[in-house]
Amino acid sequence: MESRLNTWVLGLLPLCVIAMAVVGFAVLGGPGLTARNGPPAEELVVERTILGVGSIELVVRNAGPDPVTLAQVAVNDAFADFRISEPEIGRLGSANVRITFPWVDGEAYEVALLTSTGGIVAHEIPVAVLTPDPSGFIGLMALLGTYVGVIPVAIGMLWLPWLRRVPPGWIRALMALTIGLLAWLAIDAALEGMEVANAGAGALGGAGLVGIGAIAAYLVLSGVQNWMAARPGQTGGYRLSLLVSVGIGLHNLGEGLAIGSAYAVGALALGATLVAGFAIHNTTEGLAIVAPVSDERTSPFRLILLGLVAGGPAILGAWLGAATTQPALAALLLGLGVGAIAQVILQLAPSVRDGGGRLLHPVSITGILTGMLLMYATGLLT
Structure with missing residues (x-):
């Protein structure tokens, strides 16, 4: 007992010394430091x-x-x-x-x-427009989040019966397509996060918040994946689908935040064309969710859960975006999406290996590039 106490004392000693040094420095008024010359640094x-x-x-x-x-x-x-x-x-x-x-x-x-x-x-x-009244945002943002998040993902999941009928060799290509879709979402979120962070106060973290969010999400999702792998019934395709849903959900959280923020300042016209563009763009996410469970039976309840996990955060993000336009928060949330998607891609990668164990082969390369091109093309509609 005495040895353990001595260990704690030795560990806390440097902290106590630095604390006393800081207090003494403040009490003495910073000895040795001269007054700063020039005008104040205002930003x-x-x-x-x-x-x-x-x-x-x-x-x-x-x-x-x-x-x-x-x-x-x-x-x-x-x-x-x-x-x-x-x-x-x-x-x-x-x-x-x-x-x-x-x-x-x-x-x-x-x-x-x-x-x-x-x-x-x-x-x-650039263009003066009357800022909308935020009192009616809750219902409108919930509707918008449903339009661009929940409904498109649900529609994309309707590809599941077709996936179960295609030849087994196609599944490897579709999993590569899924990786391409997710890779584009990660790139898009990272670039948007950097742009949002640079528009805010750099003293709050700036672009570093995107990195912090990405690392945090990657580590947390890795822990969740290991926890799920150790539980009975939480292995195989459904586990991968759930991880994909979480990654896409965090991305849609950032997307909803951007939409809500833009509408809150009158910079977003809620036209049918824009809503349709987001819907088409996000429908491909449903394909990425159901691809891992194409070769196994999954209950309707689980499929509904996957859809809500992926699309529901768009509603929450729209609410947050309409309520506050804090660039630091937006950058952090977008970073969470980047890290989550990166971890999901790592989990999906083994499913695209060919008979020789190669990760990058003609089929996988074609699938990844096709997925990225598909997300790019549908993104032009938004």
């Missing part, structure tokens, strides 16, 4: 634009090390009255800047935020 990021009748509201975040105070606001080089929720915005703090300005629908505007030190933060509004 404001506009995270959201809300256009109301006769007003422009910006949600800004301080991504720099020093507090920021706004002195004036100009719209198209004309000074405008404004109110701000926080007189001084601290590091990583946010504030709402409400500008009184009679904007015109369809016109372009450039907003300049002038800080107390003379710095200027420019924000462009």
Whole structure:
């Protein structure tokens, strides 16, 4: 007992020393450090634009090390009255800047935020459109998530009877096609995550959040896969299908988030063409889900569960996107989809090996490239 206690004391000793050093450094006022010369380092990021009748509201975040105070606001080089929720915005703090300005629908505007030190933060509004009222978002976003997530996946799963009738040699090609579909989803999510992250405050993690989300999802899904493999009845094709559904579901969560965020700021026109484009694009995901269970009997309940796991998160993502436009959250969620899909691809890879044990052979290469090309082609509709 005494030996174990000594081990803990030795392990905690460095932590105690560094804690005392930090406290002492703070109490003494940072001895040896001179005052910084030059102007404060100010960095404001506009995270959201809300256009109301006769007003422009910006949600800004301080991504720099020093507090920021706004002195004036100009719209198209004309000074405008404004109110701000926080007189001084601290590091990583946010504030709402409400500008009184009679904007015109369809016109372009450039907003300049002038800080107390003379710095200027420019924000462009390419096309001014009245921001929709968020009070009716819940039902609308649920309907939109169902249109672009649940229904297309369910339709794609109707390929299951056909898959069970094709020659066994085709299954290997279809599994390669599935890997191609998933690979494209991972690439698409990674690129979109990087773009969203770069639009937000880099101090919150920036593009690194995509990597953090990807690693976290990969490790968690690996643990889930090992847990499922150790349980009776959770092996074979159904386990792979469930993993594919989880990976696609996390991707659809990020996709729904992007749709909800775009609609919340009036940047998404909910036309029939757009909804149809998303539906066609996501229908191919249903094929990826049912391919692993094409050679075994699966109950209707399990098939419904697979569809809901893959398509349902689009509804949740749309709700989150409509409620908040936090780029850091969007980047993290998109990163989760990347990591999950990468882990699923790793699990599917053995199913495409040929009789000689080769992973990359003419059939698998053709299937992977065809899957990526199919997702690219249907993605053009969105």
